[in-house]
Amino acid sequence: MSEIIVALEKVSYKYPRSLDFVLKNIDLTIQKGEFFGVIGPTGAGKTTLCLTMNAVVPQFYGGRFFGHVFVAGLDTLDYPISLLANRVGAVFDDPETQLIATSVENEIAFALENLLVPREEILKRIPHALAAVRLEGTEKKHPAELSGGQKQRLAIAAALAVQPDLLVLDEPTSQLDPVGSQEVFATVRELNKELGMTIIMSSHAAEEMAEYCDRVALLSNGELAAVGKPEEIYSQIERLLANDLRPPQVASTFYLIQQTGIPTGAIPVRMEEGSRYLKEVEEVCTIYPPKDIRQARVHTSEPVLSIKDLKHVYPDGTEALHGVSMDIREGEYVLIIGQNGAGKSTLVKHFLNLLKPTSGSVKVGGVETANLTVSQLARRIGYVAQNPDNQIFNATVGEEVAFALKALKYPPEEVESRTLEGLAAMGLSNVREIHPLALPKGDRARVVIAAILAMKPEMIIFDEPTTGQDYRGAKYILEISRQLHEMGKTIVVITHHLYLMPDYAERVLVMGKGTLLMDAPIREAYHAVELLQSTYLMPPQAVLLAQELGNLTNQSLPKLLTPEELASCFHYSHNGRTP
Amino acid sequence: MGTPSGEEREVKFLGGASIDGAPVAYIVVLAAVVTALSFIPFSIVMATGGSFPMAQGVYQLVGWVLGPIAGAVASGIGALLGVFIAPQTAGVAPVTVYGAALAAFAAGTMVHGSVRSKWWIIPGVIGVGSILFFFGRALLVNGVSLKAVILGGGGQWFGVLLFVLPTRTIFSRWIASKNIGTVAAGLFLGTWASHAIAHVAQSSITYYMYNWPEEVWMLLAGIVPVEYVARCLIGAVIGTGVIAGLRAIGLVKPTYAIY
Numbered sequence: 001m002s003e004i005i006v007a008l009e010k011v012s013y014k015y016p017r018s019l020d021f022v023l024k025n026i027d028l029t030i031q032k033g034e035f036f037g038v039i040g041p042t043g044a045g046k047t048t049l050c051l052t053m054n055a056v057v058p059q060f061y062g063g064r065f066f067g068h069v070f071v072a073g074l075d076t077l078d079y080p081i082s083l084l085a086n087r088v089g090a091v092f093d094d095p096e097t098q099l100i101a102t103s104v105e106n107e108i109a110f111a112l113e114n115l116l117v118p119r120e121e122i123l124k125r126i127p128h129a130l131a132a133v134r135l136e137g138t139e140k141k142h143p144a145e146l147s148g149g150q151k152q153r154l155a156i157a158a159a160l161a162v163q164p165d166l167l168v169l170d171e172p173t174s175q176l177d178p179v180g181s182q183e184v185f186a187t188v189r190e191l192n193k194e195l196g197m198t199i200i201m202s203s204h205a206a207e208e209m210a211e212y213c214d215r216v217a218l219l220s221n222g223e224l225a226a227v228g229k230p231e232e233i234y235s236q237i238e239r240l241l242a243n244d245l246r247p248p249q250v251a252s253t254f255y256l257i258q259q260t261g262i263p264t265g266a267i268p269v270r271m272e273e274g275s276r277y278l279k280e281v282e283e284v285c286t287i288y289p290p291k292d293i294r295q296a297r298v299h300t301s302e303p304v305l306s307i308k309d310l311k312h313v314y315p316d317g318t319e320a321l322h323g324v325s326m327d328i329r330e331g332e333y334v335l336i337i338g339q340n341g342a343g344k345s346t347l348v349k350h351f352l353n354l355l356k357p358t359s360g361s362v363k364v365g366g367v368e369t370a371n372l373t374v375s376q377l378a379r380r381i382g383y384v385a386q387n388p389d390n391q392i393f394n395a396t397v398g399e400e401v402a403f404a405l406k407a408l409k410y411p412p413e414e415v416e417s418r419t420l421e422g423l424a425a426m427g428l429s430n431v432r433e434i435h436p437l438a439l440p441k442g443d444r445a446r447v448v449i450a451a452i453l454a455m456k457p458e459m460i461i462f463d464e465p466t467t468g469q470d471y472r473g474a475k476y477i478l479e480i481s482r483q484l485h486e487m488g489k490t491i492v493v494i495t496h497h498l499y500l501m502p503d504y505a506e507r508v509l510v511m512g513k514g515t516l517l518m519d520a521p522i523r524e525a526y527h528a529v530e531l532l533q534s535t536y537l538m539p540p541q542a543v544l545l546a547q548e549l550g551n552l553t554n555q556s557l558p559k560l561l562t563p564e565e566l567a568s569c570f571h572y573s574h575n576g577r578t579p
Numbered sequence: 580m581g582t583p584s585g586e587e588r589e590v591k592f593l594g595g596a597s598i599d600g601a602p603v604a605y606i607v608v609l610a611a612v613v614t615a616l617s618f619i620p621f622s623i624v625m626a627t628g629g630s631f632p633m634a635q636g637v638y639q640l641v642g643w644v645l646g647p648i649a650g651a652v653a654s655g656i657g658a659l660l661g662v663f664i665a666p667q668t669a670g671v672a673p674v675t676v677y678g679a680a681l682a683a684f685a686a687g688t689m690v691h692g693s694v695r696s697k698w699w700i701i702p703g704v705i706g707v708g709s710i711l712f713f714f715g716r717a718l719l720v721n722g723v724s725l726k727a728v729i730l731g732g733g734g735q736w737f738g739v740l741l742f743v744l745p746t747r748t749i750f751s752r753w754i755a756s757k758n759i760g761t762v763a764a765g766l767f768l769g770t771w772a773s774h775a776i777a778h779v780a781q782s783s784i785t786y787y788m789y790n791w792p793e794e795v796w797m798l799l800a801g802i803v804p805v806e807y808v809a810r811c812l813i814g815a816v817i818g819t820g821v822i823a824g825l826r827a828i829g830l831v832k833p834t835y836a837i838y
Contacts, residue, residue: 010585016831025584058590060602061831067585077588082596395759395823437827 005166005198006030006053010067013048013057022048024222026067030200032165035192037209037230038202040219041244042470046202049219050170053200054088055081072165086115089159093171093468095151098158099143104135107143107154108161115162129161132195133187148340149180153187160191167191169201173208174468177340177496179536181205185212204470207248207541210234210269218243235267244472249499249541249563250274256567257281271541275548281570287553289560290568296506296521302366303327304380304458304490305351310360312346320346322514323360330458333481333491335501335522338511339536344494347511348461351492353377365458375408382452386464388445389437397439398423398432401451422454426480442469442476449480459490466497478504498526499540502561510535523559542566600834601649606656609641613657613679617665621809631806632668632675634661636813638682639773640766640821643754646835647687647698655680671788674781681705682777689769690837691748699747706739706776713783716790723793731796734803735782738775747772751837754822762838763819770814771807 011026022045030036038046051057055076058065069076072087092098101107105126112122130136133153138146143154152172159167169188173181185208191197192212203209209216209230216233218226220243226233234240237255240247247255251269254277258264264281268274305328312321321343328334336344349355350362353369362369364380385391394400401422405415423429426446431439436447445465452460462481466474474497482504485491495501501522508525510518512535518525526532526543533539546560549569560566596603613634620630634657641657642650658679662669669675685702688695714732717723729736741747750772753765822838832838 010583012583012585021583058588062590065588065590066583067588077590435823435827437824 003032004029005032005034005072006200007070008052008067009070011052011069012064012066013052014064015048015061016063018063020222022222023052026224028217028224028227030198032198033192033196035189035199035201035212035214037213037216038200038219039204039206039209039216039233039245040202040225041472043221044219044243045222046219047170050090050168050200050202052076053166053168054084054090055079056090082115085111085164086162087165089156089162089164089167091152091155091159091167091169091172093174095148095155095175098155099151102142103139104130104141104143104146104154105139108158111158111162125161125163129157132160132191133157147180148176149183152176152180152184156184156187156191160197166198166200169199169203171202171204171468173203173205177536178538179339181208182536188212204246206234206246207250207271210248210251211271218245231266231269234269237267244470246471246499250545252563253542253545253566254281256563257570260567260570260572262570262572271544274541274545278545278548279552282549282552284573286571286573287549287555287557287569288571289558290565293558293560293565296523299329299332301330303363304330304365306361306363306366307347307350308361310347310350310362311358312350312355313358320514321350324514324516325360326509326516326519328459328490328492330490331485331488333485333504333506334493335505335508336492336494336511337496337498337508337525337532337535337537338517341513342511342535343514344511345463346514348383348463348492348494351377351381351459351461352383378404378457379408379455380458382449382455382457382460384445384448384452384460384462384465386467388448391448391451392436392444395435396433397428397436397447397450400436400447401428401454404451405454418454418456422450422452425453426450442473445477446480449484453484457489459492460484461492461494463494464496465493466495466500474500496537498532498537499542502526502540510537523561526561527559597649598652599646599648601645601653601836602831602833605645605833606649606653609645609650609653610657610660613637613641613654614660614664617658617661617668620668621806621813630668631670631810632661632665633813634658634668634679635682635774636770636810637817638679638777639686639770639814640818642683642686642773643689643751643766643769643818643837644821644825645683645687645833647684647695649833649835650683650687651680654683671785674784677784678777678781681780682774685742685776686769686773687835687837689742689747689751689773690835691751693835695835699742702773702776703743705780706742709779709783710736710739713779713786716783716786717796721790721792723796727793727796727800730800731798731803732779732782733800734771734807735775735779738771738773738807739779741768741772742776755837759819759823762822763815766818766822767811767815770811770818774807774810774814 008026008028011023012021013023014021038049040046048057052069053071059081076084099107101110108126108129109122133156135153143151173184188199189212192199213230216230217224218233234247234251237247248269250271251267254264254267264277268277308325310321310324313319338344353374392400394403402415402419405418423432426449428446428450436444465477481491505522508520508522509516510525518528518531526539529539542563546566550557598606616634616637617632619633621633638654641654645653655676658676662672662675688698688702690696714728717728750765750769753761754769756762
């Protein structure tokens, strides 16, 4: 690894309408064959940095550009994007927006046709590209028939078919479920190890980035704050937290252990090292569990939602739910998890009467949803979709919040008072006259929630609220859910990001293949590792470490969930284990 | 950060994937919008038969978003595709395509204070020349009464007047305004003015072909203003949303866009 494939020299860039520079004096070199990670909070400049590689920044966006970017020896400002497309393959976060053809093979052929590659050559490259991402046999399929992970792998195959020197992936797993995410990471790693392809990937998936990257660059407010090996970057916990980045849980755990004065040596950033360090630290410590572990509240109130033997068969014959039964009680905070296709969305659509049961019953407040209109249900259950932008269509924040109230013919005084309440609850009173799309994404989610709060529903459902958000954005939305829970609302959250939820959820429903696999308090559910893995969910590293610690000490430790709880089990003993 | 330490570079779009400063991707998207709206009829066509496509409300918008040349290309291509896949609104096909391209071109020339501030003369001459030919033929060759021509062609001559007078630049200033209500007003009246240029250019050809009688002129007196209002409402409603959206998401602005 000695040849330089990418060199940035004193690169600064400002978009045409931005007030400040988005990239600031970046100096960076990337070697051929490296797997190079780019991390940083939203707005740090990761996407802009990725887009400089193929000259989309600045050639497409315009703006002011300083310095030089060389890719495979070419100064990107001196060559057209079409020529650089031969050298740099690019894959972005949402596979849906990258696929345009009506078959898998046409998708791969599209870029090649545009680059005037001869037909015979295109026919040769298609099977090679598909084999590289393990999508053989799907040539004739419509891309819409593929799963999320397969779609993203197809986008990678289309980029690979051009035979680029460099593959740039900008948060390629942020929209995917755990299975899709694992597929993409495994594919990219294989391309890097087997074919020697240079990879530049930005991602918030701390555990995977620590595992796979050769080096990582930390961007902060457009500046290159640090570059180093994953163990150098991800062990700087305070620095990561100061930049609103989430360290791998294994690193957080050992950092917290270290903070109690226990010598741990270096801070491990990968699970394998973490297991080894755990054994070493355990030998010089006394292990006993913390006394103040938060236990989930048991709710005995009347169910606000009651489901009995719910079955749903889609018109094409797909059996999406097979006899699901459960109650959700007033004031509960419920987490629904499961891989894509497990039936989570189908289940939630029944809550909202957007789907009718094939058999069984769904009752809200004791009334069959079949006897309630969608507007009646909207007054009782609020729904925050994955992408808040899909729910925003008014010209001002105030109009957005008032929209449903007006549609439901509330008196003008009540519309005004509820709108004011909703805006105030979400801290939006001072942006009432602003266009919602002019607000940052986290604030746009608050607009949607304010509109729901104005309806004063008993229950609020958050559907994948953390997908596509960085750590700060995800925590921000979850803190809102906590605030609403404290206001007495019943909260239901669907997410794949299990590591984010121990501070919030009380009860977990694990869905798999259309059935309810488990309905348990969060500690029970998170420690049912085999069951979670059977539905392709990965328990947080803290849970896995806690189980390893239990095995090492032969103790029946309580079901620990977080690095904080795990670290508080360690009590330094200079002479080793003591009673 | 203080000042950037690197050398400032000249930023230019290399590779030619644009027409007159508008990325080809934009042209494709707006052409597709025109084609899609060609499916929807919004009024019947007196004299020549068939129906008007709703796309007539957005030809002008395409000109304001892309500029005169790219706008004419997008509008013309969109209308050409529409002629084949939505024949119910095609009318006299070449005239429909000509009108779509001319409407976008005329709209794109409604600029103030730029190097292209005189370009409006081209559609202005076409509009005035067409109206003279159209009305002249009715009055002098076919013997239609002046009253019928003035009333039946009212929407058209009023629009051409709005286009050739300085009102043209007032509307373009309104479209560039930050106030969305002013933008809507600019789109409404701007649609009237620039569509009138295309409409008289088309009508001068179809009138030469069909020579409709005075009775039809009198019927048009009641219908044409209503059609113009509908067309302008379509332009204002769709245009306000498109312009507000484009401003909000901050996509690169074509060189000769006026929003």
